[in-house]
Amino acid sequence: CTKSTKWKVFLFPWLAYGHISPFLELAKKLVDRGFLVDLCSSSINLSFIRTRIPETYCSSIHLVELQLPDLQELPPHYHTANGLPLHLHSTLQKALKMSKPNLLNILEARKPDLLIHDVKQLWTAGVASTLDIPAVRFFTSCAAMCSYFSHLFVKPNVEFPFQALRLHPYELTKAHKVVKEHREDDDPEVRAPEEFTGVMLIGTSREMEGKYIDYMSEIIKFKVLPIGTLVQDPMTSVDGNMEIMEWLGKKDKFSTILVSFGSGYFLTNQELEEVAFGLELSQVNFIWVVRFPKGENLSLEEALPQGFFERIGHRGMVMGGWAPQAKILTHSSIGGFVSHCGWNSISESIDYGIPIIAMPMDLDQPMNAKLLVEIGVALEVLRDENGALHREGIARVIKDVICGKSGENLRCNVRNLGKKLRFKNVEDIDAAVMELTQLCHEKNHSSWIRVMGME
Numbered sequence: 248c249t250k251s252t253k254w255k256v257f258l259f260p261w262l263a264y265g266h267i268s269p270f271l272e273l274a275k276k277l278v279d280r281g282f283l284v285d286l287c288s289s290s291i292n293l294s295f296i297r298t299r300i301p302e303t304y305c306s307s308i309h310l311v312e313l314q315l316p317d318l319q320e321l322p323p324h325y326h327t328a329n330g331l332p333l334h335l336h337s338t339l340q341k342a343l344k345m346s347k348p349n350l351l352n353i354l355e356a357r358k359p360d361l362l363i364h365d366v367k368q369l370w371t372a373g374v375a376s377t378l379d380i381p382a383v384r385f386f387t388s389c390a391a392m393c394s395y396f397s398h399l400f401v402k403p404n405v406e407f408p409f410q411a412l413r414l415h416p417y418e419l420t421k422a423h424k425v426v427k428e429h430r431e432d433d434d435p436e437v438r439a440p441e442e443f444t445g446v447m448l449i450g451t452s453r454e455m456e457g458k459y460i461d462y463m464s465e466i467i468k469f470k471v472l473p474i475g476t477l478v479q480d481p482m483t484s485v486d487g488n489m490e491i492m493e494w495l496g497k498k499d500k501f502s503t504i505l506v507s508f509g510s511g512y513f514l515t516n517q518e519l520e521e522v523a524f525g526l527e528l529s530q531v532n533f534i535w536v537v538r539f540p541k542g543e544n545l546s547l548e549e550a551l552p553q554g555f556f557e558r559i560g561h562r563g564m565v566m567g568g569w570a571p572q573a574k575i576l577t578h579s580s581i582g583g584f585v586s587h588c589g590w591n592s593i594s595e596s597i598d599y600g601i602p603i604i605a606m607p608m609d610l611d612q613p614m615n616a617k618l619l620v621e622i623g624v625a626l627e628v629l630r631d632e633n634g635a636l637h638r639e640g641i642a643r644v645i646k647d648v649i650c651g652k653s654g655e656n657l658r659c660n661v662r663n664l665g666k667k668l669r670f671k672n673v674e675d676i677d678a679a680v681m682e683l684t685q686l687c688h689e690k691n692h693s694s695w696i697r698v699m700g701m702e
């Protein structure tokens with residue numbers, strides 16, 4: 248049973264930029280290897296996804312809109328996790344699950360050979376199985392984090408075996424909360440083993456995380472396929488960055504840090520204040536991206552300490568909203584990245600050879616930060632026993648990375664790793680694509696047997 252046309256893969260990420268972005272990079276890699284791709288999301292997300300698809304991919308990546316119910320507490324402009332206040336995330340998840348019949352209709356009409364869905368949307372495997380479409384999970388963070396959370400899930404009373412990933416006591420409560428929420432999200436309807444292909448993709452590489460990939464396969468009993476780190480092309484960063492690039496062009500090589508906490512985390516007032524004073528104390532040049540949740544229309548002057556802008560003068564640039572992060576990170580003046588340690592930001596930083604000043608906040612970030620310290624590409628800003636950040640600690644680590652010996656070592660490590668990953672990533676995705684192709688073949692073979700009445 249062979250197929251002369253291309254295999255069609257249906258991609259369904261969780262509705263947040265940090266998840267959509269690696270799915271989109273995966274989409275491009277699949278197209279490069281001969282697949283057709285459907286990428287499904289809500290209308291509000293599709294409008295920005297459209298701007299990120301280079302013209303050469305437009306005919307092979309088909310965007311599919313999933314209509315979500317218009318709930319009173321979640322009107323359409325909230326049908327995205329970008330900028331959505333955290334307390335509304337479970338409502339968004341509820342709206343998605345209510346749209347099961349819509350997804351079923353879409354899959355029936357689009358007839359994909361394979362579904363690749365976010366681990367945050369396990370229920371989609373159940374929908375696909377009713378149409379005999381094989382489903383593969385995609386985990387968009389690192390293996391260290393997945394092995395830790397799976398361990399908490401499966402062996403809650405056994406100590407986690409990897410010492411280097413030990414969380415600080417102040418991080419444990421949040422980690423347990425994430426596991427609890429995931430358990431609540433998990434849909435018993437899709438627990439039946441026949442609905443799983445038993446395959447899971449992960450956007451990482453054995454080069455960095457071999458032992459964690461092995462441990463997570465052992466724990467979750469899935470075949471885990473690393474597909475390499477997925478990094479957006481800096482040239483697809485949004486426009487409007489001439490001013491930043493000119494400003495950066497006047498700074499010395501490696502003299503400046505980018506400070507950014509991703510698309511979905513918003514600093515508390517206390518954190519904003521400590522970061523602001525930490526940057527002041529460090530005396531290092533910086534670009535700081537300050538974002539607020541949807542509906543909070545604060546000006547930067549109102550949000551930051553009084554007199555901040557006068558005191559930092561030309562040494563710092565503060566931007567509201569969305570920054571062309573990937574493009575900034577590739578500029579030769581950038582010498583460090585103060586990051587919340589979202590997996591995409593980390594992958595970009597490693598790819599561009601930039602040492603990380605880790606300031607993890609929530610979710611997978613504390614575990615990601617421990618991994619980065621273990622592999623020698625980051626220093627972490629430690630908090631006090633209550634989990635509070637302090638300006639002196641922030642300034643110390645920034646100075647260490649930009650002006651100290653530790654910075655030189657980190658830079659050397661991260662550059663070496665970035666170079667190795669560029670090769671390994673190609674090998675990883677090629678190997679994974681062979682497995683995915685096999686699943687498409689098997690699916691079509693069994694459908695053919697059924698149609699011929701040979702079952």
Ligand code: UDP
Nearest residue numbers: 265509510511569570572573589590591592
């Ligand atoms: N990003 C960006 N501009 C911003 C903030 C974020 O381009 O102002 C991009 C960043 O380059 C990365 C993604 O958004 O690709 C954030 O993903 P990450 O996993 O780091 O964090 P999350 O947003 O999921 O917390």
